[in-house]
Each structure stands twice: as C-alpha cells, then as structure tokens.
Amino acid sequence: xxxxxxxxxxxxxxxxxxxxxxxxxxxxxxxxxxxxxxxxxxxxxxxxxxxxxxxxxxxxxxxxxxxxxxxxxxxxxxxxxxxxxxxxxxxxxxxxxxxx
Amino acid sequence: xxxxxxxxxxxxxxxxxxxxxxxxxxxxxxxxxxxxxxxxxxxxxxxxxxxxxxxxxxxxxxxxxxxxxxxxxxxxxxxxxxxxxxxxxxxxxxxxxxxxxxxxxxxxxxxxxxxxxxxxxxxxxxxxxxxxxxxxxxxxxxxxxxxxxxxxxxxxxxxxxxxxxxxxxxxxxxxxxxxxxxxxxxxxxxxxxxxxxxxxxxxxxxxxxxxxxxxxxxxxxxxxxxxxxxxxxxxxxxxxxxxxxxxxxxxxxxxxxxxxxxxxxxxxxxxxxxxxxxxxxxxxxxxxxxxxxxxxxxxxxxxxxxxxxxxxxxxxxxxxxxxxxxxxxxxxxxxxxxxxxxxxxxxxxxxxxxxxxxxxxxxxxxxxxxxxxxxxxxxxxxxxxxxxxxxxxxxxxxxxxxxxxxxxxxxxxxxxxxxxxxxxxxxxxxxxxxxxxxxxxxxxxxxxxxxxxxxxxxxxxxxxxxxxxxxxxxxxxx
Numbered sequence: 001x002x003x004x005x006x007x008x009x010x011x012x013x014x015x016x017x018x019x020x021x022x023x024x025x026x027x028x029x030x031x032x033x034x035x036x037x038x039x040x041x042x043x044x045x046x047x048x049x050x051x052x053x054x055x056x057x058x059x060x061x062x063x064x065x066x067x068x069x070x071x072x073x074x075x076x077x078x079x080x081x082x083x084x085x086x087x088x089x090x091x092x093x094x095x096x097x098x099x100x
Numbered sequence: 101x102x103x104x105x106x107x108x109x110x111x112x113x114x115x116x117x118x119x120x121x122x123x124x125x126x127x128x129x130x131x132x133x134x135x136x137x138x139x140x141x142x143x144x145x146x147x148x149x150x151x152x153x154x155x156x157x158x159x160x161x162x163x164x165x166x167x168x169x170x171x172x173x174x175x176x177x178x179x180x181x182x183x184x185x186x187x188x189x190x191x192x193x194x195x196x197x198x199x200x201x202x203x204x205x206x207x208x209x210x211x212x213x214x215x216x217x218x219x220x221x222x223x224x225x226x227x228x229x230x231x232x233x234x235x236x237x238x239x240x241x242x243x244x245x246x247x248x249x250x251x252x253x254x255x256x257x258x259x260x261x262x263x264x265x266x267x268x269x270x271x272x273x274x275x276x277x278x279x280x281x282x283x284x285x286x287x288x289x290x291x292x293x294x295x296x297x298x299x300x301x302x303x304x305x306x307x308x309x310x311x312x313x314x315x316x317x318x319x320x321x322x323x324x325x326x327x328x329x330x331x332x333x334x335x336x337x338x339x340x341x342x343x344x345x346x347x348x349x350x351x352x353x354x355x356x357x358x359x360x361x362x363x364x365x366x367x368x369x370x371x372x373x374x375x376x377x378x379x380x381x382x383x384x385x386x387x388x389x390x391x392x393x394x395x396x397x398x399x400x401x402x403x404x405x406x407x408x409x410x411x412x413x414x415x416x417x418x419x420x421x422x423x424x425x426x427x428x429x430x431x432x433x434x435x436x437x438x439x440x441x442x443x444x445x446x447x448x449x450x451x452x453x454x455x456x457x458x459x460x461x462x463x464x465x466x467x468x469x470x471x472x473x474x475x476x477x478x479x480x481x482x483x484x485x486x487x488x489x490x491x492x493x494x495x496x497x498x499x500x501x502x503x504x505x506x507x508x509x510x511x512x513x514x515x516x517x518x519x520x521x522x523x524x525x526x527x528x529x530x531x532x533x534x535x536x537x538x539x540x541x542x543x544x545x546x547x548x549x550x551x552x553x554x555x556x557x558x559x560x561x562x563x564x565x566x567x568x569x570x571x572x573x574x575x576x577x578x
Contacts, residue, residue, distance in 0.1 A: 010458065017417060017461045018424070018438075019454055020446045029455070032515055036459060039516045040406040040472065048478050062341040069338075078205035084431030093426060094437040 005033040108133035109268040113325040116271055117173050120166050127163040127176035127220075130271075134178040134222055138269035145245045147254075147263040149183050150191065151223040162218040173328050175218030180270035182261045183224040184231055184307035185316065187211050194307045195239040196229045198448030199429050208305020209340065210274060210316050210333040217332050222270050225260030229450045230420065231281055231309045233257050234521035235512065238452040243509055246288060249548035252506040255285030255521075258319070262289040265319050272329055273319045278309045279408055280501075280525025282317045283537035287501035287553025290539045292326045292570060293319050295525075297560045298532030299344035301330075302337030310415035311342075313408075313529040323538065323570040324578055330563060349561025352495060354568040360386060361396035361494030370523075371503045374543040375552050379500045382540040382554050382573060389572055396490040396497065400483045401527060407483070408526040409519055410463050410476035417460025423448060455515065484531045491559045496569050499524050501537040501553035505545060524555060533557050536566040538573045 007026035010033060014021045021029060076089060085092040105111060108130050111119065119125045131154060142148050162176035181187060184194040186204035188211075193199040207215070214221075228238040236244040236259025244259040246252040247267040254263040258275025262285035265273050275282040277295035286293025294317045301316045308314060318329030336343045360383065367376065387393060425431045425444025432443035449457065463472040490497060501524060512518040528535035537553040544550070554573060558565045571578045 005462075009462075013458045013461045013465075016465070017457045018421075018441045018445050019449070019457065020442050021454075029458070032455065033459070033462075035514065035516050036409065036519075037462075039519070040409050040463075040476075042406045043403060043410070043472070043475050043479065046400070046403050046475075046479055048475070048482060062343075064338050064341075075205055078203075079427075082202065082205070082428035084425070084428075084433075091427060094440065096437050 005030045005037060107137060107268065109137040109271070111271060112321045113173060113177050113272055113328050114322070116177055117175075120176050127159050127166065130176060131159055131178050131220060134270055137267075138222055138264065141267055141269055144250065145247060145263050145267055145269075146226055146242050147244055147260045147267065147269060148180065148223040149193065149195065149226050149241055149260070152190065152221055155220065158218075158220055162220065165218055172217040172332070174214065174332055176220065177271050178220045178222045179214065180222050180225050180261055180264040180273035181211070182258050182273070182275045183227055184276055185210060185274060186305035186307075187221060187224070190224065192224065192307065194230045195227045195241055196448065196450065196453070197240045197430060198423050198444075199307075200240070202429050204305070206305060208316075209302035209337045211305065213333050213335075219332075222264075225258070225264055225273065227260055228257035229453050230307065230416070231257040231276055231278055232416065232452050232456055234280065234284060234518055235507070235509070236260060236285075237509060238450060240450050245509075246506050248289065248550055249506070252508050252548070252550070253288070255288035255502075255506060257281040259285050261319055262286060262291060262293070265289075265291055265321060272321065272325050274316060274329070274333070275319055276306055276309075276314055276316050277529065278313045279412060279529050280522040282319065283501050283525050283535060283553070283555060284521060286319055286537045287539075287555075288506040288551065290551030291319050291321060292323050292539070292574075293317065293537045294326050294330055294563070294566070295528055295535045296330060296334065296563060297344075297349070297534040298529075299342050299348070300334050300534070300561070300563070302335070302340040302343050304337055304339035308419040310412040310529075311419060312415060313412060315529075323567055323574055323576050326536070326570075327563075327567045327578065349559070352559065352562055352565060354562075354564040357390045357392065358496055358565065358569055359494040360391055360393050360569070361490050361497045362393060363398045363401065363497065363499065364395045366398065366401055367499060371500060372505075372543070375500050375502075375504060378541045378543065378552060379554060383498065386569070386572055391569070391572065394494050396494060398483075398486050398490060398497075400479060400486050403479055404483060404527045404530060405519065405523050407476040407479045408522070408530060409459075410472045411480065411530070413456040413460035414464050414473050415460070417457045417464070420449070420453070420457055452515075480530050483527065487527070487531050487533060487557070488559075495558065495565055497557045499555055500540075501525065501555040505543050505550035505552050528557050533560055534563045534566055536570050538570040540573060
C-alpha cells in the first residue's frame, strides 16, 4: 500500500495542523508528499514478527517527590513579559463564547 | 610550551586550559581572541545568529578561580551554543521567525552545568529551523557556509555550531542531534561530534523536535575536548524525567583492544569510492593498533531512514503544536481565535517545518497510523534488537558518518535527497545508543579539500568506549 496525496488531502491536513497553504502551493506540496510517502512506503515490504501486545522497552517510569519544585511566582514576571497581550498578570485572548 | 598557533582561538580546550594555568594567557585574552575571530568572520560564514557582549563578571570570576588553583578544565573556556538551547535573558529562536522575539526565561540544565564549571558563552549559533535539516539551509536567517568551501554547506542541523568551531570562532560548542545533527556536520567540518546515549544529558531547556530521539551533545577539535564537555553536561536531572541514573546500563571495560563490528553488506553500495577507501584505511590503522574487526549483520538498517521519517515528523508535529501565537513568540491577530492560530503558525514556520508538520499529521491520522506510525515503531524495536545482538560479538560498530563529503548549497532541493544525508546516522537516535563522529582524512571535490568522518556506535551508556576508539583514530592519548 503506497498512499497517494492529492492537493485536497494536503489542504485537509493543513487545516488539522492549523496551517494555511495557498492554492498555488497545494500541487507542489502534494507532489513532494507523494515522493516522501513513496520513500517511507518501503516499510511495506518489511516483514515484522507478529507483535504480542505493545512493544516492551527498557524505559521505566520516573517520578519526583511531591512538593513545590520552585518558589511561587519565581518565573511569573518573565513569563508575563512574553505575553503578546495582557491585563496585569493575566493573558488576554479573544472572546470565544458570545451571549447574544 | 610555546604556542605555535596564530591565534588563541585556534587552541583546543586542553591546550587553552594548560596555557591559562601556566599564565601564558589570561581568560580575557582568550575571550577577546575568540570574540574577535567570531565578529571578523561571521558576516561571511553566518555561523552565529548573535554574538553576546563580554560578561566581565564571569570572565573575572573564571580568572580568579584559575588563580586559586582549583578550577575545572572548562573554566574560562569560550563556547558557542546552538540557538535551540536556552540561556536565560537571551533570545532562543531555534532559527525560526516563530521565536525570533522569544527570550529564554531560564537556563537549560546544560547551561547551568557549564556556568558552574566556569565556561563562557560567545553567542548563539545558526541552525536549520527547529533543527529540521541536514545543511543549515533551512534557517529563517540565512544559510551557514562551510569554512572549507563557502559554496558548500556545513551540514546540519547544528551547522552554525560546527562552522563556528571549525573556523576557530569558538574553542568548542554544543549542538543537538535528532537524526545526525551533530555527527553529520562534525564530519563535514573536520570536527569530533558526540550524540550521547538517550537520557545521558538533560534536555531541560532544549527546544524539542523529536522527543524520543533528541539529545544535546558536544563538538570539539579533539576527542579529549568532546569528552571534557560531555563529562561536564551529563547526568540525571529532576527537570528531565527522561534522564537516566548512572547505574542504568552495563558499562563495558574500555579495554585496549576493542572488537570493531562492520556491517559489510550495508557498505557495499552508495558510498563514494574515496570515502570508502579512507574508511578502509582507517580500519587498517585501527587493526595495526591491536583492535580486531568482525563482520556483523544489521538487515533492518536499510529501513532505518524510512522509519525515522515516520517517527520524527510525528513527534515534531506534536511538539510544534505548542506554538500557537498566544503566550509567546510570533503573535498574528485576525478575526477569530482560530485565525490567530493559523496566521501565527503559517507566518512563523518555514517551508520545511510546515512540510514535516503536515507529514507528521498524516502519519498519525486515524486511517494511516497502523500502516505508518505503528509499523515504524515496531521496526524500531526490531532494529534495536539487531544492534543488541551485534554487540554480543563486538564493542563498537563502525561505518562512514556520511556517504559523501559536504555538498553544495542548493544541490539537494528535493526533500528525499536531503533526508538521505542521514542514512547512516539516524540509527543511533532510533536505538538510543551513543555515537561519535571522528575525522578520517579528506577527499577532493572540484579543487576543494573536504573533511570526512568515521562513525562509531556503542551500547547504551558506553561513551567511554567511543572516546577510546576515537582517540585511536586521532592518535590522542586520553
């Protein structure tokens, strides 16, 4: 199975990824996509042993002790300084629920 | 010892550390030499995105510490830092318009450790946007030139960190490596570059690309310098839950005679004849020094790059979803909240970044996740098992770092040909194993003499074996 990407597919993916691709760039991106998919499509011919449940790795869970990792407010000013729009220490965003 | 080099900036870490201690130079003189070389050459090479002003307090403190006779090796050594590693108060843009105005609010753990050792920071280096690329042509702020031939690329994505050290605009540097982004530029610029074991170095404060693949690592002019940087930045960190404590892996004895595994079948085609000849000559040299060679089989390796180009975009698209134009970075404002996201991301991300976000979105979409992502993840397991088996009969695995020397800017315009640059290096990221690129001579292309590298992989946690075999290649005594 080698997937084939149409300009319409690319447009849908862009919408999912919160990107906007101009109509004129769609065919070029779709063509590039096809060549990348053909390349990674080599995986089709790779026969893998039948998986018995999820792959077991040597990864273990890592926990830290409960408690405050740093002083309250230590980073607040620096983080607030980066906000594009703010009211005091609050981040301003567009209203998304409107009461008509 | 008399300094025979033209400038203090040409010194290695070990040479500079010795001269600082014998009072043949001061920390200030060393800083000035590097800073002058950097500002003189940067217009041409574009290795740095920003050169920092001298931190007088840090320079004086380093000098005093060396005077006290109890200073770490890196004390007073000027370093270059890749632009995706956070230094508090400085911009960290990952060479993207998205983060062009983003000022780091904290130090990455590696920066904290380097500061504690007394190291100095010359500036932040250019890179492929969000570390996506193999040539540093995908920077939003212009390409980096290879110091050996300005028409050619220095490799990538850590091309700025490589070019800065190769052109003696820094003593050594840090980069990040997701699929070869330290080792491939090291090979293309005649440096030593290390991708540590996954979890060996904290990534707190590194801007994420592929979280199951990324590692921070050093570039050095020698194996000893690379080791000195690694020894300083490594270690478990409560700020990065993926770091591992020192007893996690079985550490093998880095003995005098090592067994070098070579996947002969993989090297039968696709490698330039003179690169292959240099590789064979380097292996012969290693044999003459008492190391032995075994032929190993890694059949799934031929699928490593397709596997990587499923997993990496999947993780990249996920990681980069955080850039929404709301809390920091580029913030376009339009009619609706959705438009704010879309406009910020469309304007902020460059072409390659958008391509990989779309590809990642595709391989994770419900209709294709089994065919691509789950298959790639399973293949990654098989590949790792093959490496584990190979390491039963050898201590290191060797091949050329890249099939060819540095290519010309603009030469690899279609994405797949660029991706093929990483064909040998990606496996170490997929398996989590440490890998080192060491210079193995030069080849000539169109009258340019270009460096090439030999690549060694070791079992997890065995960086010492890499340094040992690397020092055998360079003729260093560690």
